[in-house]
Amino acid sequence: MGKYVIVIHGGAVTTDPSSIPPEKEAKLKAGLEAALNAGWEILNRGGAALDAVEAAVMSMEDNELFNAGRGGMFNLNGEVETESSIMDGQTLRGGAVSGLKLIKNPVKLARLVMEKCKHTFLTAEGAHEFALSQGLTLQDPSYFKTDEQRDEWMEILHDADVEHANKHDTVGAVALDQHGNLAVATSTGGIEGKLRGRVGDSCIYGGGSYANNEVCAASCTGDGEIIMLAACAHEVYALRKYKKLSIDKAAREAVGMYADKLQGDRGIIALDPQGNIAIESNTNVFRRAFRVEEEEPFVDIWMDK
Numbered sequence: 001m002g003k004y005v006i007v008i009h010g011g012a013v014t015t016d017p018s019s020i021p022p023e024k025e026a027k028l029k030a031g032l033e034a035a036l037n038a039g040w041e042i043l044n045r046g047g048a049a050l051d052a053v054e055a056a057v058m059s060m061e062d063n064e065l066f067n068a069g070r071g072g073m074f075n076l077n078g079e080v081e082t083e084s085s086i087m088d089g090q091t092l093r094g095g096a097v098s099g100l101k102l103i104k105n106p107v108k109l110a111r112l113v114m115e116k117c118k119h120t121f122l123t124a125e126g127a128h129e130f131a132l133s134q135g136l137t138l139q140d141p142s143y144f145k146t147d148e149q150r151d152e153w154m155e156i157l158h159d160a161d162v163e164h165a166n167k168h169d170t171v172g173a174v175a176l177d178q179h180g181n182l183a184v185a186t187s188t189g190g191i192e193g194k195l196r197g198r199v200g201d202s203c204i205y206g207g208g209s210y211a212n213n214e215v216c217a218a219s220c221t222g223d224g225e226i227i228m229l230a231a232c233a234h235e236v237y238a239l240r241k242y243k244k245l246s247i248d249k250a251a252r253e254a255v256g257m258y259a260d261k262l263q264g265d266r267g268i269i270a271l272d273p274q275g276n277i278a279i280e281s282n283t284n285v286f287r288r289a290f291r292v293e294e295e296e297p298f299v300d301i302w303m304d305k
């Protein structure tokens, strides 16, 4: 049996450090640790990378501190609209969903699309119909709305400062299991002040997520509009495959790819088939954690401290 590793993130953003006071930092770290553990336990007992990334992401979707599932950011209409994708590096199968308003765990639905649907991407009403057909129950929209996100939304509406709204987060995970398989999952509530129907990179293959056993698994976070145009997750793949870069160099180059034209926050976690880890961003905050086999877990949120 081979090496096993899991890396997760809870979003990369450029922000004033005072917006994350020590109590919040402690809660975020505890949330990251719980999610890491949910995935790590599966890998530790010989389970699949796909199950591990799904479990880690579900844990953060259920945790209202993270912008995915419950606790997602409001769109301008005051709704929480979420999206997710999952990809299996062994088979190159994937499942993606967007425009969700009633699904507790978007990543679970993405996995069902991957395994039970003839398509690879479902959106909005059709995605909800498919969820029902697979036995998922719908949640009341109030489940997703937290006071913290409601306050943020009210602030934007009152300040009419939609153009300068810049908050965003996402959750994601990449894993390598003992059988040598890589997988990725990414899930988000998107960005602050978004229009209804806006879709980010987190559900886009090659944008926010990509996995291929041959070279890597990568999950991105940051400003979705530019991440999908720079095809950041696929760049990590391409730089590894064609330029033969190491995983950390590939992730670093993808963070800077076309940065003159595509400006904004970018963060990438990635893993190669040997279990080498890359964590790169151009932000001061990147909520992240990883664990290699039985080694001590690593958890942090600051990049520049």
Ligand code: ASP
Binding pocket: 011, 012, 168, 169, 170, 188, 189, 190, 191, 199, 200, 201, 202, 208, 220, 221, 222, 223, 224, 225, 227
């Ligand atoms: N990439 C996400 C989006 O644009 C947000 C984030 O990762 O912070 O929806």
